[in-house]
Amino acid sequence: MATGKIIKALSGFYYVLHEGEIYQCRGRGNFRKKKVSPLVGDMVEFKADNREEGYILSIEERKNEFVRPPIANVDQALIVTSATRPDFNALLLDRFLVLVEAKRIEPIIVISKMDRLDEDQVKEMQHYETMYGEIGYPVILSAVNDPEAMDLIQSHLADRTTVIAGQSGVGKSSLLNSIDSRLSIDTDEISESLGRGKHTTRHVELYEISNGLVADTPGFSSLEFADLELEQLPECFPEFVAVQDGCKFRGCLHHKEPKCAVKMEVEAGNISSQRYHHYLQFLEEIQNRKPRY
Ligand code: ZN
Numbered sequence: 001m002a003t004g005k006i007i008k009a010l011s012g013f014y015y016v017l018h019e020g021e022i023y024q025c026r027g028r029g030n031f032r033k034k035k036v037s038p039l040v041g042d043m044v045e046f047k048a049d050n051r052e053e054g055y056i057l058s059i060e061e062r063k064n065e066f067v068r069p070p071i072a073n074v075d076q077a078l079i080v081t082s083a084t085r086p087d088f089n090a091l092l093l094d095r096f097l098v099l100v101e102a103k104r105i106e107p108i109i110v111i112s113k114m115d116r117l118d119e120d121q122v123k124e125m126q127h128y129e130t131m132y133g134e135i136g137y138p139v140i141l142s143a144v145n146d147p148e149a150m151d152l153i154q155s156h157l158a159d160r161t162t163v164i165a166g167q168s169g170v171g172k173s174s175l176l177n178s179i180d181s182r183l184s185i186d187t188d189e190i191s192e193s194l195g196r197g198k199h200t201t202r203h204v205e206l207y208e209i210s211n212g213l214v215a216d217t218p219g220f221s222s223l224e225f226a227d228l229e230l231e232q233l234p235e236c237f238p239e240f241v242a243v244q245d246g247c248k249f250r251g252c253l254h255h256k257e258p259k260c261a262v263k264m265e266v267e268a269g270n271i272s273s274q275r276y277h278h279y280l281q282f283l284e285e286i287q288n289r290k291p292r293y
Contacts, residue, residue, distance in 0.1 A: 001057065005161075006042045007206040007213065009070075014038050014056055016046050017208075025054035039065060040204045040215075041072035041161055064103045068221040069204045073161055076106040077219050078153070080166035080175060082113045083125050083141075089167075090128065092223075094278040096165055097137070099220055101236035102228050105163075108138045108156050112171040115143035131272055135239045144174045153179060157212035163219030172218075180209045182216065230286050234262075237279055239271050255283060 004018030016023045025046050027038055038044060038059055048054030065072040077100045081093050093109065100107045109132055111125055129139045138156065142149035153175075156162075166172050206213040225233075234240050234254060244252065246261030254262035254276075265271040 023048045023054040024052050025056050027056050039072040069217040071204050074105050075160040076162050078108050078164050080110045080170050080172045082170035083111050098236040110140045114141045154210040157210040161213045163215045165219045
């Protein structure tokens with residue numbers, strides 16, 4: 001018996017990576033009865049006499065899981081956002097950050113196309129780099145063929161399972177192509193269909209890149225806060241969490257409550273008012289969500 005990680009699921013087979021070798025396995029019959037289905041990213045116990053005929057015996061508890069794409073145990077998300085064409089969109093970036101935080105995934109922010117900016121625009125991006133950096137998020141300002149940025153990105157990939165996120169047209173393809181050509185094509189194809197409500201079912205595969213595993217499918221097929229409860233939203237803003245003990249009320253939503261530490265920090269300029277306004281926008285969006293049955 002051995003432990004490994006599922007890196008691909010296809011036609012009823014699971015491909016388990018164990019000490020650098022891949023084992024083709026089937027799920028045990030009773031998974032179906034228990035309504036448990038192994039996912040790419042799962043850590044599993046398996047038994048295999050050779051590399052073609054293995055059996056998955058059990059699945060370890062998951063740290064997180066996605067339905068679309070079907071993947072489990074993601075450590076981090078590389079959120080790619082462009083500095084220009086399309087313009088840098090802080091609201092969209094904050095939306096991605098909330099989705100990532102809600103899944104307990106660590107974000108890494110990559111701002112692409114830095115080579116296409118004038119001096120003022122560069123200063124603006126450096127302001128964001130500082131702002132998000134102070135929250136605790138790694139920020140990488142990048143351009144295609146910028147070896148320093150590529151080295152930085154690759155250094156983040158080691159020993160972790162990573163998904164890529166970001167709207168289409170932000171330069172994911174060319175960026176990923178410079179990391180590893182196996183990643184580049186599929187990611188943008190899928191995100192193109194994002195806004196059109198298509199639910200593309202396709203297989204997910206984890207590729208070994210820079211001593212880590214990277215999914216070839218974007219991490220978020222929907223940008224709605226469908227699974228997020230109102231009370232969870234403040235937890236998705238680390239700079240709010242850092243001061244929330246100072247709020248008068250437990251479970252403070254930092255909105256209309258009096259003596260709110262978050263609002264005080266916003267007024268004092270210690271928390272970005274832009275982030276706070278995005279928070280209020282998301283709060284309203286969740287409050288106005290149609291009830292689900
Ligand atoms: Zn508060």
